[in-house]
Amino acid sequence: MANQFQLFKHRRFSAMFFTQFLGAFNDNVFKQALILVLTYTAASQLGMEVSILNNLAAMLFILPYFLFSALAGQIADKYEKSKLTQLIKLLELVIMAIAAVGFVFEWYALLFVALFLMGTHSTFFGPIKYAYLPQAMKEDELVGANGLFQMGTSLAILLGMIIAGVLTQLSQSLYWISMTVLIVAVLGYLAARYIPIMPAMQPSLQINWNIFTTSLATVRYLYSLPFLFCVILGNSWFWFYGATFLTQMPELSKVILHGDESVVIFLLTLFSVGVSIGSLLCKSLTKNQVSLRLLPFGIAGLSIFAIDLYFSLSGLNINVSNDTFLSVSDLVGMSGSWRVFADLFFLGFSGGLYIVPLYASMQAYAPKSHRARIIGANNIFNAIFMVTSAIFAIVILNTLALSMPQLFLATGLLNIAFGAFLYIKLNRHIKSAVIQTHDEVVP
Structure with a gap:
């Protein structure tokens, strides 16, 4: 299409x-x-x-x-x-x-x-x-x-x-x-x-209402599918990454940029619009194919612009009194602010290139009869990674008493290591995932 x-x-x-x-x-x-x-x-x-x-x-x-x-x-x-x-x-x-x-x-x-x-x-x-x-x-x-x-x-x-x-x-x-x-x-x-009506994929399934044994069984089943397990780790990393940055937006706006409430919304808009444009471009860039070819570009962008955000914020010099808050139009005219805005936009853009191929791969390669349960397992890991993100930020900002730009730098550097690990693992397991999908062998 x-x-x-x-x-x-x-x-x-x-x-x-x-x-x-x-x-x-x-x-x-x-x-x-x-x-x-x-x-x-x-x-x-x-x-x-x-x-x-x-x-x-x-x-x-x-x-x-x-x-x-x-x-x-x-x-x-x-x-x-x-x-x-x-x-x-x-x-x-x-x-x-x-x-x-x-x-x-x-x-x-x-x-x-x-x-x-x-x-x-x-x-x-x-x-x-x-x-x-x-x-x-x-x-x-x-x-x-x-x-x-x-x-x-x-x-x-x-x-x-x-x-x-x-x-x-x-x-x-x-x-x-x-x-x-x-x-x-x-x-x-x-x-x-x-x-429209969509037929049930496994109508004979006996539901286990014990939420603890069900969760354990679902995660175990996911672990038996190495490619999907790595895809879901990658999905969850995106939620870790996004939560780490977006949670800091109000404080970034108020403390570092000396911005008012409109600046918070503007920063969130830059990131969200970036994600949207990156997501929409995935279709044409992959020529409609479920493919991981964009993943390295997404990983690279997430690190490059996080690290550059550290440098752009560190070099920013806004001389106003503590009780003075600037509007978006005030900040636009200040030297260095455009670099901060560009970093946030391209962080979102890179996130769009990163997450869409992973979600499409999760859906395409999950066994049809277990597809929703695979997505349920994905949600469990997303929640774990988001909570871990909050703990990570607390350790960096409070326990280690580092600055917010240093938090962004640490996250960008960590992304290089995780991204390399993820891409190597996905390439190693993708052939077996294709075979399993064609055979649809489901335990």
Whole structure:
């Protein structure tokens, strides 16, 4: 297909795209609004540290990925995906109704419950949407579809955070937030109703409801497929990498660039737009083929621009008083700022070149009967790597008392070692993965 945007003409793609876009958007409107409420209102009311509340919120959202990802993969393999998606979207509507009550009455315990449930919703939806793509797309559409999904996810996250910031500035903001998340949940359910029926891949599967033995069995099965295991390590490294950089954006803006809130959004936009453009280019650069040929360029870019970000930030000289905050237009006119902006954009761009080939490979080479469970295992490892990212940043910034630019430098150098390891391992195991895919031998 000459242009991947032509996929939007097909209901088999557009319905799932908008379902997942609205889901990711709602996740981030809710999460960001809750963080802002906790930061500016709840902390003083509850007499607790802001950092404790925000870290608790982050933990509650990511915990379901550890607990339920393997179970979610089993369910997605056993049942037909369109009805399953509609059911999950109905649950999102219930969860957002709970969140709305929590916001309106300022019941923070209820908001934390809703946050955990929203993380659970995302956990169960993830294996469905990524196992759906290789089932619904033709072979020469898979890379383009993944590029659009990655673009959509990046933009949904960014827009969700921006809209949450806007809503919290309005009068009666808690009512506006509540109404928004409910409306988006309804739209997500309506989009899900247009998803065409996709037959279950293993309807005879006996589901193991013990989440601990299920998780262990899923990870063991993944480990028996060396190529897919390495692909998922690579996927999870992207989440480690992205979390390490994006978590620092507010402090980078405030402390180093002396920027106001608009600068935070601008930096996030640069990174997200970079990811989107890199993701979209993967289709034409790989000529529609599921291929790892772009991976070395993605790995190289992630290191080059992280290391250059260290030098560009270290050489930056912004002379303003501590209580003066600059706008984006102020920073644009300052010497050295464009290099910082370019580094963040190309970090995102390199990330797009890196992640799309890995996601397409995971979908293409996973055994059809176990595809959703493989994606469930991927989500488990993503969660582990994101938590590790937070620990890594704490060690660098607090324990070792290094600077934020030094954190970026360390991450870029670490990426060289990990990227080389990953690429060598993937090339070593890809032939066996191709053979297994053709034979479809599933234990």
